[in-house]
Amino acid sequence: MEHTVSDPLVEDYLRRLDAAAAGLAPDRREDLLGGIREHIEAAIASGEVTDEASLRALLDRLGEPEEIVASAAEPGDPVPWAPPPAPQVFYRRPGIGLELAAVLFLTIGSLLFVVGWLAGVVMVWSSRRWTLLEKLVATLVFPGGPGFVAFLSVVAVGQSSCSSTSVDGAGGSSTESVETCTSSGLQLPAPYGAILVIAWIVLPLVVAGVLLHRARRRADDEPPIPVYPTTRSRWGGLEIAAVLLLGVGGFVVPIVAPIAGLLCAWMSDQWTRSEKWVATAIASLGAVFPLGAVLVLIAARS
Amino acid sequence: MEPGDAQNPLTQLRRGVLEYCVLALLTEEELYGFDLVKRLGESESLVTSEGTIYPLLSRLRRVGWVTTTWRESESGPPRRYYAITRAGQHALAGFTSEWTRFRDSVDGLLTRGEGHGAHGV
Numbered sequence: 001m002e003h004t005v006s007d008p009l010v011e012d013y014l015r016r017l018d019a020a021a022a023g024l025a026p027d028r029r030e031d032l033l034g035g036i037r038e039h040i041e042a043a044i045a046s047g048e049v050t051d052e053a054s055l056r057a058l059l060d061r062l063g064e065p066e067e068i069v070a071s072a073a074e075p076g077d078p079v080p081w082a083p084p085p086a087p088q089v090f091y092r093r094p095g096i097g098l099e100l101a102a103v104l105f106l107t108i109g110s111l112l113f114v115v116g117w118l119a120g121v122v123m124v125w126s127s128r129r130w131t132l133l134e135k136l137v138a139t140l141v142f143p144g145g146p147g148f149v150a151f152l153s154v155v156a157v158g159q160s161s162c163s164s165t166s167v168d169g170a171g172g173s174s175t176e177s178v179e180t181c182t183s184s185g186l187q188l189p190a191p192y193g194a195i196l197v198i199a200w201i202v203l204p205l206v207v208a209g210v211l212l213h214r215a216r217r218r219a220d221d222e223p224p225i226p227v228y229p230t231t232r233s234r235w236g237g238l239e240i241a242a243v244l245l246l247g248v249g250g251f252v253v254p255i256v257a258p259i260a261g262l263l264c265a266w267m268s269d270q271w272t273r274s275e276k277w278v279a280t281a282i283a284s285l286g287a288v289f290p291l292g293a294v295l296v297l298i299a300a301r302s
Numbered sequence: 303m304e305p306g307d308a309q310n311p312l313t314q315l316r317r318g319v320l321e322y323c324v325l326a327l328l329t330e331e332e333l334y335g336f337d338l339v340k341r342l343g344e345s346e347s348l349v350t351s352e353g354t355i356y357p358l359l360s361r362l363r364r365v366g367w368v369t370t371t372w373r374e375s376e377s378g379p380p381r382r383y384y385a386i387t388r389a390g391q392h393a394l395a396g397f398t399s400e401w402t403r404f405r406d407s408v409d410g411l412l413t414r415g416e417g418h419g420a421h422g423v
Contacts, residue, residue: 017353028357028360031356031360031363032356032357032360034382035335035356035359035360035382036353036356038334038335038336038379038381038382039335039336039339039352039353039356041378041379042334042335042336042337042378042381043336044378045375045377045378046336046377061343061351061352062351062352062353063350063351063352063353063354064351065353067351067353067354068351068353068354068356068357069357071317071351071354071357071358072354072357072360072361
C-alpha cells in the first residue's frame with residue numbers, strides 16, 4: 001500500500017504536533033510543522049516506508065510531538081502553555097444528616113408533641129436509605145414519640161399523687177392497649193405506668209439505633225461524594241450569623257431567632273445537606289426544650 | 303521519550319552539542335532535512351528523537367548560522383536544503399577548540415577516576 005502524508009497515522013501525528021506547538025510564535029510553528037512534514041514526505045519518497053509498521057517506526061524515531069516542541073523552546077520564550085493542574089479532589093463518605101435528624105425528631109423532638117414527631121415522620125419518609133418496612137416501624141414505634149408519653153406520665157404521676165385514694169380499683173385490667181393508657185393516663189397505676197414509660201422510651205431508642213446503623217451502612221455503599229476545595233473560607237458572615245442565631249438567639253428571641261438561624265444555615269453553601277439537617281434538628285430541639293420545660297412546669301403546678 | 307530522559311545529564315549535553323554537529327556535517331555539503339537526520343543517526347547516541355533536529359535547524363537559521371534554499375527533487379515535492387554560513391563556520395571553529403579542551407579535561411578526570419576504581423578493587 002502506498003503511504004503519503006495524508007495517511008491517517010501521519011495526519012494524526014501532525015495534528016498532535018500542531019496542537020503541541022500552539023504556544024510557539026506563528027512563524028516558528030509553521031517552520032517546525034513544515035520541517036517535520038517534509039521529513040515524512042522525504043522518508044516516504046526514499047522508499048523506506050513500505051508498510052504500517054515502518055511508518056510507525058518512522059514516527060517513533062521522530063519522537064513525541066510534545067517532546068519536539070519542548071526542545072524548540074528557548075530561553076526568553078514564553079512558558080509553554082500547559083493545562084492548569086486539576087484541582088485535587090477529596091472524597092468523603094455520604095452523610096446521614098437527614099436520617100439523624102429524623103431520628104432526633106422522632107425521639108427527643110417528640111417533646112414538641114405532634115409537630116416535632118410529624119417533622120420526624122416526614123423526614124423518615126423522604127429518606128432513600130430505609131426500606132418501606134423500616135419506615136413503617138419508625139412511624140409506628142414512635143406514635144407521638146416517647147417524649148409525648150414521658151410528658152403524659154409526668155402529668156399522670158403528678159395527678160395520681162394528688163388523688164391517691166381514688167385511684168386503687170380503677171385501671172387494673174386495662175393495660176394491654178396503649179391508646180387507653182395514654183388517654184386515661186390520670187388513672188394509670190404506678191407500676192404499669194413505669195413499665196410503659198420504660199418500654200416507650202427504650203423501644204424507640206433501640207429502633208432508633210438500628211435504623212441509624214442501617215442508614216449508615218447503606219450510605220457507605222453509595223459512591224463517595226467528591227469535595228472540591230473551595231478558595232473561600234469556610235466561615236463567612238452568613239455562617240457566623242447562623243451559628244449565633246441557632247446557638248444563643250433562642251434565649252434572646254425565642255422561636256424567631258432559631259428560624260432565622262436556620263434560614264441562614266440553609267442559605268450557606270459552605271455546609272453539606274447533611275450538616276444542615278443536623279443543624280435543623282438541633283436548632284428545633286433547642287427551641288423546643290425551653291418550651292417543653294415551661295409546659296411541664298405549668299402542668300405539674302396546676 | 304525514555305522515562306529517565308530528564309534526569310540524564312547527557313540529554314542536556316547532547317542538546318547543546320548537537321547544533322555544532324549539524325554545522326560540522328554541513329561544512330562538507332549542503333543537505334536537506336531528512337538526509338541530515340539520517341547522517342546524524344549514523345553516529346550512535348547522538349540523536350534520540352529525530353524530530354528535535356527541526357527546531358534546532360530553525361534556530362540555526364534564525365541566528366544566521368545556516369541558510370536554506372528550496373530545490374526541486376527528482377522524487378516528490380521540492381526540498382529545503384541547508385547550507386552553513388560564514389558566521390556558522392566561525393561559531394563552529396570557536397566551539398571546536400573549546401570542545402577539544404573541554405573533552406580532554408573531562409576525559410582526563412574520568413580516566414583518573416577509572417584508575418582509582420581499578421586500584422580499589
